[in-house]
Amino acid sequence: MRFELTREFISNLQELIDQYDSKTVSELVAPLHSADIAEILNELSSEEAKFLYMLLDGETRADVLIEMEDDARERFLKALSGEEIARQFITEMDSDDAADLIGELSEELQEEVLQHIKDVEQAGVIVDLLSYDEDTAGGLMAKELIKVNENWDIPTCLREMRKQAFDVDEVYYVYVVDDDNILRGTLSLKKLLLARRDARIKNLYKSDIISVRADTSKEEVANIMNKYDLVALPVVDSIGRLMGRITIDDVVDVIREEAERDYQLISGISEDVEPTDNVFMLTRARLPWLTIGLIGGILAALVLSGYEDELRIYPEMAFFIPLIAAMGGNVGVQSSAIIVQGLASNTLGIESTTRKLMKELSVALINGVILTSLAFVYNLARQETMALTLTVSTALLSVILFASVFGTFIPLLLNKFKVDPALATGPFITTMNDIISLFIYLLIGRLLYGIF
Amino acid sequence: MRFELTREFISNLQELIDQYDSKTVSELVAPLHSADIAEILNELSSEEAKFLYMLLDGETRADVLIEMEDDARERFLKALSGEEIARQFITEMDSDDAADLIGELSEELQEEVLQHIKDVEQAGVIVDLLSYDEDTAGGLMAKELIKVNENWDIPTCLREMRKQAFDVDEVYYVYVVDDDNILRGTLSLKKLLLARRDARIKNLYKSDIISVRADTSKEEVANIMNKYDLVALPVVDSIGRLMGRITIDDVVDVIREEAERDYQLISGISEDVEPTDNVFMLTRARLPWLTIGLIGGILAALVLSGYEDELRIYPEMAFFIPLIAAMGGNVGVQSSAIIVQGLASNTLGIESTTRKLMKELSVALINGVILTSLAFVYNLARQETMALTLTVSTALLSVILFASVFGTFIPLLLNKFKVDPALATGPFITTMNDIISLFIYLLIGRLLYGIF
Numbered sequence: 001m002r003f004e005l006t007r008e009f010i011s012n013l014q015e016l017i018d019q020y021d022s023k024t025v026s027e028l029v030a031p032l033h034s035a036d037i038a039e040i041l042n043e044l045s046s047e048e049a050k051f052l053y054m055l056l057d058g059e060t061r062a063d064v065l066i067e068m069e070d071d072a073r074e075r076f077l078k079a080l081s082g083e084e085i086a087r088q089f090i091t092e093m094d095s096d097d098a099a100d101l102i103g104e105l106s107e108e109l110q111e112e113v114l115q116h117i118k119d120v121e122q123a124g125v126i127v128d129l130l131s132y133d134e135d136t137a138g139g140l141m142a143k144e145l146i147k148v149n150e151n152w153d154i155p156t157c158l159r160e161m162r163k164q165a166f167d168v169d170e171v172y173y174v175y176v177v178d179d180d181n182i183l184r185g186t187l188s189l190k191k192l193l194l195a196r197r198d199a200r201i202k203n204l205y206k207s208d209i210i211s212v213r214a215d216t217s218k219e220e221v222a223n224i225m226n227k228y229d230l231v232a233l234p235v236v237d238s239i240g241r242l243m244g245r246i247t248i249d250d251v252v253d254v255i256r257e258e259a260e261r262d263y264q265l266i267s268g269i270s271e272d273v274e275p276t277d278n279v280f281m282l283t284r285a286r287l288p289w290l291t292i293g294l295i296g297g298i299l300a301a302l303v304l305s306g307y308e309d310e311l312r313i314y315p316e317m318a319f320f321i322p323l324i325a326a327m328g329g330n331v332g333v334q335s336s337a338i339i340v341q342g343l344a345s346n347t348l349g350i351e352s353t354t355r356k357l358m359k360e361l362s363v364a365l366i367n368g369v370i371l372t373s374l375a376f377v378y379n380l381a382r383q384e385t386m387a388l389t390l391t392v393s394t395a396l397l398s399v400i401l402f403a404s405v406f407g408t409f410i411p412l413l414l415n416k417f418k419v420d421p422a423l424a425t426g427p428f429i430t431t432m433n434d435i436i437s438l439f440i441y442l443l444i445g446r447l448l449y450g451i452f
Numbered sequence: 453m454r455f456e457l458t459r460e461f462i463s464n465l466q467e468l469i470d471q472y473d474s475k476t477v478s479e480l481v482a483p484l485h486s487a488d489i490a491e492i493l494n495e496l497s498s499e500e501a502k503f504l505y506m507l508l509d510g511e512t513r514a515d516v517l518i519e520m521e522d523d524a525r526e527r528f529l530k531a532l533s534g535e536e537i538a539r540q541f542i543t544e545m546d547s548d549d550a551a552d553l554i555g556e557l558s559e560e561l562q563e564e565v566l567q568h569i570k571d572v573e574q575a576g577v578i579v580d581l582l583s584y585d586e587d588t589a590g591g592l593m594a595k596e597l598i599k600v601n602e603n604w605d606i607p608t609c610l611r612e613m614r615k616q617a618f619d620v621d622e623v624y625y626v627y628v629v630d631d632d633n634i635l636r637g638t639l640s641l642k643k644l645l646l647a648r649r650d651a652r653i654k655n656l657y658k659s660d661i662i663s664v665r666a667d668t669s670k671e672e673v674a675n676i677m678n679k680y681d682l683v684a685l686p687v688v689d690s691i692g693r694l695m696g697r698i699t700i701d702d703v704v705d706v707i708r709e710e711a712e713r714d715y716q717l718i719s720g721i722s723e724d725v726e727p728t729d730n731v732f733m734l735t736r737a738r739l740p741w742l743t744i745g746l747i748g749g750i751l752a753a754l755v756l757s758g759y760e761d762e763l764r765i766y767p768e769m770a771f772f773i774p775l776i777a778a779m780g781g782n783v784g785v786q787s788s789a790i791i792v793q794g795l796a797s798n799t800l801g802i803e804s805t806t807r808k809l810m811k812e813l814s815v816a817l818i819n820g821v822i823l824t825s826l827a828f829v830y831n832l833a834r835q836e837t838m839a840l841t842l843t844v845s846t847a848l849l850s851v852i853l854f855a856s857v858f859g860t861f862i863p864l865l866l867n868k869f870k871v872d873p874a875l876a877t878g879p880f881i882t883t884m885n886d887i888i889s890l891f892i893y894l895l896i897g898r899l900l901y902g903i904f
Contacts, residue, residue, distance in 0.1 A: 002662055002676065007802045033662075035679045043802060172624065172683070189641050210454060210485075224454065226708070227487045229701040231624070231683055248700050249681040252707065256678070259711030260793060266718055267789030267877065268782055275794035275808065276801035282815045286786050287822065293782045294823050297775025298830055304771040311770050315763040318770035319756040322777045322890060323749025326883075329778075330720055330745045334738050337719030341712060342727035349728035350459045350495060356727065363734045370739065371746050378750055425719065431778075438774060 003036040010043050017048045026055045034060055038067035042276070046075055062092035065101070069274075077105065082112025090117055090126075096142035096250070098122075099129035129244075137221050138214035140254070141235045141244030147175040150184050152201050157192075172232040175242055176205040183234055183242040185209050211236045214243055221246060222254045223346050262340060266333070266425040268293075289427040296431030300325070300438055307442045310449065316384065317445050320392050321438065327371070328399045328437025329430050335360060335407030336424040343411070343421050357408055364404035368397045387445075387452035394448070395441040402440065403433055455488040462495050469500045478507045486512055490519035494728070498527055514544035517553070521726075529557065534564025542569055542578075548594035548702070550574075551581035581696075589673050590666035592706070593687045593696030599627040602636050604653050609644075624684040627694055628657040635686055635694040637661050663688050666695055673698060674706045675798045714792060718785070718877040720745075741879040748883030752777070752890055759894045762901065768836065769897050772844050773890065779823070780851045780889025781882050787812060787859030788876040795863065795873050809860055816856035820849045839897075839904035846900070847893040854892065855885055 016025050029037055029052065037056070041049045041064065053076070056064060065073060077085060085105075090098050090113065102110050110130075117123040125143045132138025146164045148157045161174065174187040185207040195204055211234045212221055225233050231248045260272065268289035273282055304311070304321075311318055339356075342348040351359075372393045379389040410429055411421035423429070468477050481489055481504065489508070493501045493516065501524070508516060517525060529537060537557075542550050542565065554562050562582075569575040577595045584590025598616045600609045613626065626639040637659040647656055663686045664673055677685055683700045712724065720741035725734055756763070756773075763770055791808075794800040803811075824845045831841040862881055863873035875881070 005802060007804075010802060031660075033680060035681075208483075226704055228485060229487075231700060248683060248704070252678055252700070252704060255704065255707060256711075256797070259708070259715070260797075263711070263715055263718065263789065263793060266715065267785050269786055269789060273790060274797075274799045274801075275790055276799060276803070279811055279814045279818070282790070282811070283818045286783075286815065287819055289786070290779065290782060290819055290823055291826075293778050294775070294826060297772070297778055298827070300774035301771035304774075305768070308767050311767040312764060315760050315767065315770070316757070318763050318767070318773065319753035320749070321770065321773045322752035322756075322886060323746070325774045325777065326745050326749055326781075326886065327742065330742060331738075333719050334721055334741070337715065337721060338725060338727055338734070341715060345708070345712075345726075347726045347728065349726075350457060350462060351728070352459075359731055359734070362731045363738065366731070366735045367739055367742055371742055374743075374746060375750075434774060434778065 003032055005036070005039050005043070010040070013040065013052075014044070014048060017044075017051050020051075022051075022055055025052060029055070034063035035067045037064045038069075042069050042072050049076070050079070058088065059092050062089045062097075065089055066093070066097050070104075071277075074104070082109050083116045085109075086113045086116035086118075091119065091122070094142050094144055095122070095125045095129055096140065096244075099126050100134075102126060103130055103134060132214060135218050136214060137212045137216040137218065137233075137235045137246060138243070140218055140221060140246045140250050141214070142247070143244045145175055145234075145242075145245045146173075147177050147242060148187065148201055150176050150178055150202050150205065154195060154197055154199055154201070157201055172247070173234075173245075175234055175245070176201060177242050181242055182240045183209075183211055183236050186234075209234070212246075213238065218254050219258060219344075222251050222258070225251050226255070227346070258344060262344065262422045262425075265420075265422045266337065268427055292427040292431055296427075296434060299431075300435050303435060303439055303442065307446065310442075310446060314388070314445075314449060316388055317391070317442075320388075320441070323375075323392070324395055324399055324437050324441040325434045327396060328403045328433050330403075331364065331367075331400050332403040332407035332433040333425055333430060335364075335404045336411050336421075336429070339408055339411040340422045340425060343415055353412055356412070357405060360404050360408040361401065364401050368400035371400065372397045385452070387449045390452070391441070391445045391448045395444045398440050398444065399437040403437065406433060406436075455484055457488070457491050457495070462492070465492065465504075466496070466500060469496075469503050472503075474503075474507055477504060481507070486515035487519045489516045490521075494521050494524050501528070502531070510540065511544050514541045514549075517541055518545070518549050522556075523729075526556070534561050535568040537561075538565045538568035538570075543571065543574070546594050546596055547574070547577045547581055548592065548696075551578050552586070554578060555582060555586060584666060587670050588666060589664045589668040589670065589685075589687045589698060590695070592670055592673060592698045592702050593666070594699070595696045597627055597686075597694075597697045598625075599629050599694060600639065600653055602628050602630055602654050602657065606647060606649055606651055606653070609653055624699070625686075625697075627686055627697070628653060629694050633694055634692045635661075635663060635688050638686075661686070664698075665690065670706050671710060671796075674703050674710070677703050678707070679798070710796060714796065714874045714877075717872075717874045718789065720879055744879040744883055748879075748886060751883075752887050755887060755891055755894065759898065762894075762898060766840070766897075766901060768840050769843070769894075769901075772840075772893070775827075775844070776847055776851055776889050776893040777886045779848060780855045780885050782855075783816065783819075783852050784855040784859035784882060784885040785877055787816075787856045788863050788873075788881070791860055791863040792874045792877060795867055805864055808864070809857060812856050812860040813853065816853050820852035823852065824849045837904070839901045842904070843893070843897045843900045847896045850892050850896065851889040855889065858885060858888075 013025065013028060041052065044052065053061065089101065093101065102113055105113065114123055114127065129143065146161055148160060152160070174189065174192065175183060176185045176187055178184055185205040186209050187201065187205045191204050210224065210228055210230065212224065214235050214237060221233065225248060233246045235243045235246060237243050264272070269285050270288045271285045273285040375396055376389060376393045379392060411424035414423055415421040465477065465480065493504065496504065505513065541553065545553065554565055557565065566575055566579065581595065598613055600612060604612070626641065626644065627635060628637045628639055630636055637657040638661050639653065639657045643656050662676065662680055662682065664676065666687050666689060673685065677700060685698045687695045687698060689695050716724070721737050722740045723737045725737040827848055828841060828845045831844060859876070863876035866875055867873040
């Protein structure tokens with residue numbers, strides 16, 4: 001039942017498209033899931049993709065469009081008029097997908113598309129959704145849901161649900177509201193399955209439910225749904241009226257995106273890229289950090305040039321430059337990464353910042369003493385001078401202590417000022433860490449070589 | 453409705469527990485969700501936690517236990533006998549949670565717990581589940597599900613579903629099987645809601661469904677559920693018989709864990725730690741990589757010591773050691789990270805390895821030429837010698853090209869041999885990258901200083 005995309009499949013398909021063999025192409029893709037067709041389209045040229053696309057039926061077209069990669073979709077939509085977009089896709093889509101799609105378009109095209117949506121109610125819903133920030137619960141929610149009034153009896157409830165269910169892809173919960181549309185609770189489908197015909201909604205629903213306000217950030221939405229193991233989360237306005245619902249599939253995407261962004265920051269990639277992107281995009285994503293790294297390297301060279309005389313007399317000091325710089329960077333990234341992960345998964349605990357720093361300092365002290373002892377023994381064994389041996393050891397310990405405090409403090413500080421703490425694992429801070437480490441090393445070297 | 457854990461709440465609670473005020477403590481935690489109570493327990497001492505725990509009712513106890521952090525849970529279970537574990541928790545749990553919990557115990561304790569499960573059928577189900585590798589679909593699945601026979605009519609179906617639904621927490625799909633328990637399709641609850649009373653199952657169910665074999669890896673399960681936006685995925689045996697189902701909440705955990713593991717590897721942390729863990733655990737997670745980094749630094753020192761004479765005569769060569777080492781490391785990590793992310797999210801595309809390497813080489817060439825030019829202009833402007841200017845530039849370009857190929861190739865190679873490709877972003881490979889970069893630099897320096 002599952003489809004595995006292969007190079008053979010694509011080249012076979014391309015051949016058929018070259019021959020305009022629409023019948024065989026249709027037969028090939030007909031049994032496939034829209035997610036699989038989207039994957040195929042990502043691999044085809046713009047021309048080929050359009051040929052295949054035109055062979056799909058309306059609903060599949062809309063689904064495939066949602067599943068496609070952003071840049072492939074953008075290419076596609078550029079070739080269409082507002083009227084075509086409205087008629088071919090929007091009418092078939094859920095409100096949240098439609099709003100996301102329209103939100104990606106230019107303002108001009110947005111207007112045009114909205115004017116061509118025949119169903120005024122649907123257009124109204126989409127306009128409402130477009131007004132929310134896309135990084136909030138309002139931006140994630142869909143308007144399609146099943147809700148029943150707490151005062152209904154079961155037969156009325158079932159009748160109304162049948163009406164509403166046509167619009168809803170998946171039914172997870174039935175929401176219960178009062179006469180003012182204030183969310184009162186949820187009715188699980190299981191309860192409904194088990195209920196006797198003469199039961200009343202009032203006595204069936206669960207009133208103790210978790211909901212979010214429309215302005216809740218999407219990260220918080222993801223944390224709440226994950227913590228409480230929810231598949232759908234209702235969204236309410238400031239007085240508790242039911243506005244929409246967020247489903248787990250959207251939240252899985254949020255979780256993935258968040259994790260990917262943190263991963264990209266720590267690996268020095270400045271925008272969302274995939275191995276299939278073109279050379280230009282891949283270069284653009286990577287050059288900024290490398291440039292900062294280059295500037296950092298040049299600053300390090302400047303710092304070192306201030307110690308040219310020492311390096312000429314004691315060239316062995318240069319031997320340990322990579323060790324000191326690497327250890328400073330490594331310890332700093334470790335410290336920051338633990339804080340960043342704790343903030344992301346909300347497992348930072350309730351310890352005060354002072355206690356966190358004290359703990360981090362203890363860890364650094366243990367690690368530092370062990371590693372410094374190793375370095376000390378190594379230099380003793382190599383019969384290096386006491387000046388070098390002591391310089392490397394003292395500098396190593398200082399650098400480990402400094403980097404761990406710096407690496408813990410910076411993400412906490414960024415988070416306090418509502419800046420993404422993952423920036424602390426990025427180029428600017430790590431490069432600073434390298435340079436300061438080097439500076440500490442050289443300073444201690446000058447001092448100790450002066451004494452011994 | 454949502455609860456925010458604060459230091460005030462905890463200290464207030466601790467005071468009440470100190471006074472053995474079970475009535476007030478009960479009132480405080482009664483309205484809370486089990487996930488919130490678990491969070492509170494993580495913050496309390498073993499003694500305090502036990503006091504609170506004993507005030508909870510049976511079902512809440514089981515739920516809280518599942519939500520607790522691994523180490524806190526382990527502490528708890530140690531104090532209990534097999535009989536207590538079986539009676540207090542297992543009977544209230546879904547089969548997958550029960551199997552996970554029992555799987556964490558020592559073999560001896562496992563036996564004891566299993567013997568004390570009164571419901572022989574439940575014990576049998578758990579033993580079945582324990583036989584699967586925990587990293588596979590079998591290890592993720594629960595046995596509780598709702599299934600109907602394709603030959604039933606709607607009234608029979610509803611009657612049987614009511615019977616089965618008692619065991620199932622959330623009903624997302626109804627599975628349709630034939631007389632041999634072979635999975636034929638799914639019946640959505642929406643379809644059932646909309647169906648007329650006289651309809652027959654045969655004509656209602658969707659036969660085109662996605663399922664996995666019990667030995668499918670959990671990473672693949674996560675990718676499939678994410679790609680096809682599924683909230684539940686049926687698991688079948690080798691001849692297609694329905695074995696169980698995997699729900700999205702378990703898969704969200706898999707996605708989080710995977711992302712966290714990759715993040716930990718790239719940040720040089722060797723095991724799963726959280727900011728709330730103790731100093732010993734945090735140290736143990738960080739020391740291994742730092743040790744490898746130290747060994748790498750010492751190897752770099754050895755490489756450099758082979759060039760002591762050059763460094764004495766041309767100390768300016770030492771100035772650019774940090775630049776070269778950092779750039780090699782950065783480019784390598786970027787290249788590996790893109791491949792690792794592509795492999796994890798299954799977006800590597802269908803390009804051949806040769807094409808991937810060629811593309812990577814193009815990106816490296818563009819980045820390399822830009823960065824090398826900047827470095828070249830800088831050294832010219834500083835009126836450095838031609839030998840140094842050319843050495844730094846040539847080495848920088850070579851290092852960028854080498855590291856990008858190395859960084860792309862290694863994770864692909866690891867993946868081919870079924871080793872976690874994220875290892876390529878870890879300490880061993882990045883340290884190797886640093887040392888090789890340094891070696892290239894020094895070699896080019898010796899060569900060019902010999903010429904100029």
